[in-house]
Structures are given as structure tokens and as C-alpha cells.
Amino acid sequence: MDIRNVAIIAHVDHGKTTLVDCLLKQSGTFRNNQQVAERAMDSNDLERERGITILAKATSVVWKDTRVNIVDTPGHADFGGEVERILSMVDGVVLLVDAAEGPLPQTKFVLGKALRLGLRPIVLINKVDRPDARAHQVHDEVFDLFAALEASDQQLDFPTLFASAKQGWAATALEAEHRDMAPLFDLILRHVPPPKIDADPAFRMLVTTLESDAFLGRILTGRIQSGSVKPNTVLKALNAKGEEIEQTRVTKLLAFRGLERQPIEQAEAGDIVAVAGFKTATVADTLGDLSVAAALPAQPVDPPTLAMTFSVNDSPLAGRDGDKVTTRMIRARLMREAEGNVAIRVRDTDNTDSYEVAGRGELQLGVLIETMRREGFELAVGRPRVLFQADPTTGQRLEPIEEVVVDVDDAYTGVVVEQISIRKGELQDMRPSGAGKTRLVFHAPSRGLIGYHGEFLTDTRGTGVMNRLFHSYGPFRGPVPGRRNGALIANAEGEAVAYALWNLEERGPMFIDPGTAVYRGMLIGEHSRGNDLDVNVLKGKQLTNIRAAGKDEAVRLTPPRRMSLEQAIAYIDNDELVEVTPRSIRLRKRFLDPEDRKRARKQAAAAAAE
Numbered sequence: 263m264d265i266r267n268v269a270i271i272a273h274v275d276h277g278k279t280t281l282v283d284c285l286l287k288q289s290g291t292f293r294n295n296q297q298v299a300e301r302a303m304d305s306n307d308l309e310r311e312r313g314i315t316i317l318a319k320a321t322s323v324v325w326k327d328t329r330v331n332i333v334d335t336p337g338h339a340d341f342g343g344e345v346e347r348i349l350s351m352v353d354g355v356v357l358l359v360d361a362a363e364g365p366l367p368q369t370k371f372v373l374g375k376a377l378r379l380g381l382r383p384i385v386l387i388n389k390v391d392r393p394d395a396r397a398h399q400v401h402d403e404v405f406d407l408f409a410a411l412e413a414s415d416q417q418l419d420f421p422t423l424f425a426s427a428k429q430g431w432a433a434t435a436l437e438a439e440h441r442d443m444a445p446l447f448d449l450i451l452r453h454v455p456p457p458k459i460d461a462d463p464a465f466r467m468l469v470t471t472l473e474s475d476a477f478l479g480r481i482l483t484g485r486i487q488s489g490s491v492k493p494n495t496v497l498k499a500l501n502a503k504g505e506e507i508e509q510t511r512v513t514k515l516l517a518f519r520g521l522e523r524q525p526i527e528q529a530e531a532g533d534i535v536a537v538a539g540f541k542t543a544t545v546a547d548t549l550g551d552l553s554v555a556a557a558l559p560a561q562p563v564d565p566p567t568l569a570m571t572f573s574v575n576d577s578p579l580a581g582r583d584g585d586k587v588t589t590r591m592i593r594a595r596l597m598r599e600a601e602g603n604v605a606i607r608v609r610d611t612d613n614t615d616s617y618e619v620a621g622r623g624e625l626q627l628g629v630l631i632e633t634m635r636r637e638g639f640e641l642a643v644g645r646p647r648v649l650f651q652a653d654p655t656t657g658q659r660l661e662p663i664e665e666v667v668v669d670v671d672d673a674y675t676g677v678v679v680e681q682i683s684i685r686k687g688e689l690q691d692m693r694p695s696g697a698g699k700t701r702l703v704f705h706a707p708s709r710g711l712i713g714y715h716g717e718f719l720t721d722t723r724g725t726g727v728m729n730r731l732f733h734s735y736g737p738f739r740g741p742v743p744g745r746r747n748g749a750l751i752a753n754a755e756g757e758a759v760a761y762a763l764w765n766l767e768e769r770g771p772m773f774i775d776p777g778t779a780v781y782r783g784m785l786i787g788e789h790s791r792g793n794d795l796d797v798n799v800l801k802g803k804q805l806t807n808i809r810a811a812g813k814d815e816a817v818r819l820t821p822p823r824r825m826s827l828e829q830a831i832a833y834i835d836n837d838e839l840v841e842v843t844p845r846s847i848r849l850r851k852r853f854l855d856p857e858d859r860k861r862a863r864k865q866a867a868a869a870a871a872e
Contacts, residue, residue, distance in 0.1 A: 264328040265532045266454045267485060269348050271335055271376060272358035273368040273729070277388045281358065281427040282334045285323060288430065288443045320483065320518045320534055325447045331518065331534045335372070345372050347470040347545065347604065349379055350560070351485035351534060354454030356446070357383040357404075361395035361424075364403045364695075367667050367731030374411050382417050384453055386446065390436060391426040394697050397436055421453055457485065457532030464551040465489035465497065467537070468558040472545050472601065478514055478538040482549065486531045487558060489551065491515060493527065498550060499543035500557040507547060513539040544601050566607055566620035567662040567708055567732055570627050570831070571644035572596065573616030575841055577850060578755055578781040583843035584640035589615050592641055599630060606630070620649060622732070624712065628828040635842050642839040644852075646831060648709040651735050660735040664711060665690075666704040668718075670726040675700045677721045685710030686739040705733055710742040713832030745835055748794040750787035751851060752780040756800040764817045766797055772822045773849065774799075783854025785838065788823070796856060825849075837862065 270278045322331045333352060335345045349355070355376045359365055365373075376383055385404055390397045401422060408418050423446055425432035431440040460466070466487045473481050491497070493515045499507040516523045516536040529535045537549060546560040574580075574589050581587050586595070596617055600608045607620040621627045624646055631643060651660045666687065670678055672694075679689060679702065687706030695701040711730060718728055750769055752758075760776035772787040780786060780799055789795050825833060830840045830847050837859070841848040853859045 263324075265331065265457055266328060266354070266450055267331045267333075267352040267457055267532070267534060268354045268356060268450055268454050269333040269335055269352045270358060271345065271349075271355050271372040271383075272388075273360070273363075273366040273372075277360070277427045278358055279334055281356075281386070281388065281425075282321065282332060284427050284430050284443055285332065285446070286321065288447075322518045322534075326451065328451055329533075330447070330450060333534075345375065349375055349381065350468065351470050353381070353457055354450065355381050355383045356450070357385050358388050359385065359400055359404055360392075361387050361390040361397045361400055362392045363669070363727075364396075364400040365407045367665055367729045370407060370411070371731050373407065377408070377411050377413050377417055382453065383420055384446075384449055385420050385422045386432065387422065387424045388427055390424045391429060396696060397424055421449055423449065459531040460488035462488045464553050465491045465495070466548060466550040466554055466558060467491075467535075468560060469543060469545055469547050469549060474598070475538070480540055480543070481516070481536045481538050482540055482543060482547075483534065483536045484549070485534050486529055488531050490528055490530045491535075491537070492529075493525075496552065497537075497539075498552055498554070499540055500548045500550065500554070502546055502557055502560055504555065504557045508540065508542050509552070510539045510541065512537055545604050565649075566605065566622055567649055568623055568627065568646050569618050569620040569649055570646050571611065571616050572619050572631075573613070573642045573644075573839075575640040575642050575843070576615075577642070577784070577841050577848070577854070579779055579841075579843075579846075579848075580640060583845045584635070584638045586637065586639040592639065593617060595634060595637070595639065623730070624828055624832065628831060631831075631842055632827055635844050638844055640841075640843045642841050642850075643831065644839055645834050645836055646712055648707070648712075650738070659738040661738050662708040663705050663733045663736040664708050664730045665733040666702075666706050666711065667729045667731075668702040668704070668726060669695055669699055670702070670722050672698055672700050674722040674726060675702065678702060678718070678726065681714070681717065681721060682706055682710075685714060685742055687711075705736075707736075707739050707742065708732075710739075713745075716829055716832065745833070746792060748789035748792055749785045749835075749838070749849075749851075750789050751794055751796050752784045752786050752799050753782055753796040753856075754798060754800055755781040758786065758799040759802045760817045760819060761803045762797075762799045762801045764819055765801075766799065767820060769795065769797070771820070773825070774822055776819070781850075781854070783851045783856075783859075785849035785851070 270281060272278050320331060320333045322329055333348050335348050357373055359369060373383065387397050387400055389395065423432045423434060424436050430442060432443050432446040433440055434445060466489060467484045468487065469482045469484045471483045475481050491512065493512050495512050496509060497512060498509045501507055515526055515529055517526045517529060518534065523536060543549065548557040572592060574592065575587060596608045596619060600606050605622050605626065609618050611618050619627060634641065648662055653660055668678055682704050685706055687704040687710060689702065689704055691703035693701055715728060718726055750766065758774050758776055758778045758780050763772055763776060766787065770788045770790040774786050786799055827847055830849060834840055834849060837852050839850050839852050841850050851859060853862055
């Protein structure tokens, strides 16, 4: 059977997973009466809750006697490591662009990767049924983007389709009949070349994704470069340098058939398969026959730009919610994550109870922490910090700079420009984007954008859309202002009392409800001034045997300020931690004792003065 390997690439929320759902249904992969969840490819709980794709996933359909292997890739920049690996195992890409939003930063990122690999994209202008769609204008913007990314003449001659994945149709022109996805299937068969197969009969496969299974162990997925393989064949694994890592017998050979991964008896060159049986081989390693001596070239991955400290939870409430609380358990979990996720780096720190985890952005690290807490882990995480580099020739300090694309209502343009300028961002472009909105493009340092998204939504009354993408390393841009308000800190352990919280409301907004367990050093609210303040939240109303003339007023509290995990991570200062457990997210000081905090402040001030 003929094979086509194609990836769906796009900016986040432009409709990739909905499109794959549609292709699965129209190819006959599902029965007409079969119940299938919406966005069936987003099988992870976090993916369903957040409405984003985090892990790349493969599926396959049969169209006109040709097997089409389709890979659904993440659209968020933080998961770009997944996209880079996937593109190395496909022969074509479908670039999805929203008919209203047009090309956005991640569109540029994934397209640039595809063009550098020599792939010739198919452009699909999606969501043309939106009332604010501007399909033809977006098509021109896509052409300009291809040209800006130095596409070859062949790549510039890209075919275009207009579609509504939600309504289930694609067409060569907006005026054409809107029937089904057949035009896209036919175009993939015509435009995407069959996989290039090496003449070498020896089996070779580059590992592009890794996952673990409770029954099968490590499952390594990739495209077979040459030869064929059967279960029980003895293979070896080579690292990027060509050094042998291990030899093992293939215990299971799996192929993607619809949403299922089914065992098969033989796989040929060009197909995308999963192999079980290896114990140490990982992403970017080469699996091959015992005769294979050289490793396949692996795609380099962009370096991480952000790091956080993960440490053991040592608060007085530790161990009440989770069952995985020790250093050994946390270290094993982080090392397992680093094995399968090439965009994450884990290293030991001077403190034996903590580890530094580096990744692409706040969302990626936030997803890792959320996943761990759902698995029963308790841990304390520090404020994200950017990873600096030194210029190899001048020794100048360099920091990660991001391209920030903002779409806002015209009325909020001024406040956004002002706030990003305060954070050392530089305005690169400003143009009307239609419907009373303006598109702003900035180059801003990553450290200035940490924690800004919540403030951005407040400034734009929730109507603004901000997209960020790593741009380059640039000269250090000087100090960036941090959080202006201090914290209200509990001074004793116990349960918060409504009367005490009511009396403290004039000091600033609260983070907790009455009855919440607190401990000394825990943040219970935000101080309205710039300094930290230790407060008593356990103090109840004094009771006497003298009745008041009037009836006591009931205590009415303002609802507390709830923070998501990402908001909490972005909110904390350098001397604070987020305590994460399966049931709670608490903010706390790094040093719980006030005397320890004073000592640490004096040491920091002395070190800064030297």
C-alpha cells in the first residue's frame, strides 16, 4: 500500500485537532453510529481542560488505497520541542491559518522549521465561516511570510485550500461548493511525496517520541528509514555519536490505525511505527540491525530559556495530601520527564533537596507541575528565572528576547505600549487589523514578561490577545520593575478565622477563606503597601457576658482572590515559593521564620553592595 506522512502545523487554537477529527470521520475510520469525543486526539486530561494540544500524536487513515499517516502537533511555543522532532519524520505539512487572525508567532516558528527541512507546505485557510474572516487578505499575508522566511521558488508555489473544519468541508475557492474534505485528501495524495526509502536493506529508525506504558515499558515511535522489522527481532540502539547504548529483542511492534495503536507482524520502510522492548534508548537515538554502525542525523533542538527550582515540600502541612513527597521520588519523576521531553533539562543544585528544571516557557513548566500534582506529588517551586548567555567574542551578557504579537481594541493600545515599554519591550510594528483592533509587535526580554499576562488581561478588560515566541538572545536590557506590593504573612499555625480576615481586609485583598489551614510564613493576602506585614489570622472576637444594645452585625467578607497554578508561579517574588499538593496551591515565604527572613535579607543586601 502507498504511504503518505504528513503533519498538521499551526499556531495555537487555529483548529488543528478539530481538522484531524474531521479527517478521521470522513475517511471512514469511525462507524456512522460510533460515539467519539470532540477533539478525540486530545486524550490527555490537561489537553481537554485547557483546549490545547500538549503532546504530538499520530493517527492514520486510508484514502483511495493510500495510507495517510497524520501527526497532530502542539501549537503553543512552549511545546516547540515536540514540533521539531515530528517534522523530521514526515514528508509534507498542512499549514493551518485562521481566516480572521492570520499568521501569528507560532505560525512563523513552525513554518520556518518546515521550510528549513525542505518540506513543501499545503496552506489551509481555516475558519472561513467566521463573521470577521478575511480569507484573501490572510492568503496574501501567508505569502509574505513565506517570502520573509526565504522560501525557495518551489516552496513559494504552494497550493491553497479554504476550509471550515468545524463544518467539515474544504474547497479550492471560497465560491466553490462546500461538500466535504475530499479536496484536502486528494491534494495530500498529489502534493506530498511518498517517503524516501534508503536502498540499504538493514533496518534503521530514528526515535522521535517516547512514552512509557505500564505493561510494555518504554515505547519508542519514529519513521522507518530503511529495511523492515518484525517482533522478536534483536536490534541495537545508537546515540547521536554512533556509540552503542544497548541491544534488545523487540517485544511488540505497533502501528497507528485510526485512534488505536494496533500490534502488527511486520513494518516496512516509510511507515511510522512504535517499538517496545528497549530499556534505555531515548529520543534522537537510532534503532537498527546489529550490522548498522552509523547513527541517523537528528534535528537540533532550540535551547531552554527559562528555569525553575523544584524542591521537597517542607511546610508544616507537608504530606497531608500527596503520597510522593521524598527527594528520591521527585528526582526520578523529573529525570523520566527529561528523557522523553527534549525541550526540558534537569540538573542537581547545591541543595540536595532541590533541582533546577529548565524549559521553553511558563506554560510548559506549569503543565509539568500540574501533571505531577495529579500523580500525587507534593513539591515547592520557586519563581521562574531566565537563562542568560555570554557573547563568545565580547563576553557581553545576553538574555532571551521574545517576539510579542498583541491584538487589542484601539482604546487599549496606549496602556499596552506603556506597560510593555516599562518591561523593556521595544515596539517593532503597529497596524490596524480590522474590526476596531490594532496589532502591535514588540521585541521584549523574557524576564520582563514573566507574570505580565494577568495584568495584560486586566488592562484590556479581557479583550486582548497576546502571543509570544522566542526570537533571539540579545544584550541585557537593564533592570525590570517587579511586584510593587508586599505580602500579608500568617504569624501562627492554625485555621483562619472569619473575624480576623474581616479586620484585615483594609490591609489588602485576601487569598484564603475562613477555615483554611495556615502556618507561620504562609502568604494569606496582598499588602496594599510595598512592605511585607506579619498578621494574625487566628484571632477571634472577644466574648463577654455583657450583651450589646444592638444586634451584632454578621461578618461579610469580600471573596478571596483565587490564583491558578500559572498565576501563582508568576506572582511570587524571589524570596517566595509556591507549595503544590494534589488538593492545594499555597503561597509561602522561602524562610518561614521571620528572623531567618531578616538574616537572608541582610545577606542579600551585603552581597549586592560588594
